[in-house]
Amino acid sequence: MSTSSSTSTAPEVLIEADPDVPTVRIVREFDAPRDLVFRAHVDPELVKQWLGPDSIGMEIDVWDMRTGGEYRYTATRDGAEVAHFYGAVHRVNENERIVQTFGFEEMPDAVSLDTLDFVELPGGRTRLEALSVVYDFESRAGMLASGMEVGVNEGYAALDRLLASLTQDRT
Template sequence: MSTTTNTTDIRADAGSPYIDIVREFDAPRERVFRAHCDPELFAQWIGPDRLETVIEHMEARTGGSYRFVQRDPSGGEYAFRGSFHEVVEPSRVVMTFEFEGAPGHVEMDTSTFTDLPGGRCRLEIHSTYESVEDRDAMLAAGMEGGVTEGYAKLDALLADGAL
């Protein structure tokens, strides 16, 4: 198993309702795309290390929807839901994302998966929030740590051939 040196670049410019994430993976885009759309794989890597993820449903297709719950060891639960507005395999996913603990604060995520030389992939995510305050609340909730830890888990799945 190889160790990755890929970093997660998260950019949130002051005064704008956007977050941009760029991450490269040492795997072909088809595998990285699949890890984002296959419920069994998605549950293995999404979010912070301390949380267990249970996918209630996930239909990663244009017009589909999803809902998953993350549980921490102390019994806390955090549920998320959304709709897939566009799924173009293996290059693009446009979807909403809503934390049920803050209903009505929905973000729109556009994820682009790009082939890189050497069988690698670049993932670029542009998240649009309804307001700067919503975006700032997401950052304050620890989103950066969850994304970074999640992608480290995805690196391990990709490296050990689990997908």
Template sequence: MSTTSTHETEIVADPRVPLVRITREFDAPKEKVFRAHTDPELVVQWQGPRGTEARIDHYDCRTGGSYRYVHVHEGQEYGFHGSFHEVRPAELIVQTFTFEGFPDGVALERLELEDLPGGRSRLTATSLVDSFEGRDAFLASGMDSGVREGYERLDALLAG
């Protein structure tokens, strides 16, 4: 399943509700993984697939804050925005997520972190959308490869 710094990213579509669950382990404590998700200077270094440049317009990761960022790939720009509903340091981020190319599709996302033995951690993220069709379109968009590649990039950042 893993080498010294790369772990499998599990992405599962729930058959009962329009939800995607992502589970990933990291060879770093949850505080470090949390910081990589909340510090905009770190987020731009790992988020998204390889070959994609991330640019943050604003990123106020606190309860009541909001964000907007753009991924640039082969000259095309893709915007994303949302609101942070609950942020608990090194533990939980609850946020909305909207891809601006499909503005009616708002997902409610929950990211939880837990400690594992040996200074490691596990991330569990869920993304709930408004319909099974929306969920399936989300999965068909190639987001799974972007998530996997992004977490591989995060592995390298955490190791550095």
């Protein structure tokens, strides 16, 4: 499965499922410097402003994005808990890479190992390349069927708005 989405106002998001290996690859470019895109992934106050679909809120229990750290948060809709996520942070290279696990309590067998690479581009832009590896194709199918594409697209649109604000604050 390979999908991409594009509108006239949002950059294209590549979401690609390898037919031979249980992985999902997501690639997206941002009109912001690499350090800001990275910061938006590790600062819990910023993460709450963009991660996930528009209809979902976030309550963070733990957000320790450093090598050896961990995270746990609850997704909420209209004040009700709808999903619980957690992970271990295996490696953080400042402004370059995050390697973590990603677990969804409601699908305990679908834990992924995620690598996020923050690639500096000319003109103060950044490409985020994320690769998720899961145990089997069934787990990957569950990930893809969970509405991941909507969450990725809406979340990255919110991240664009946040990054624009942070970039403007620097000037």
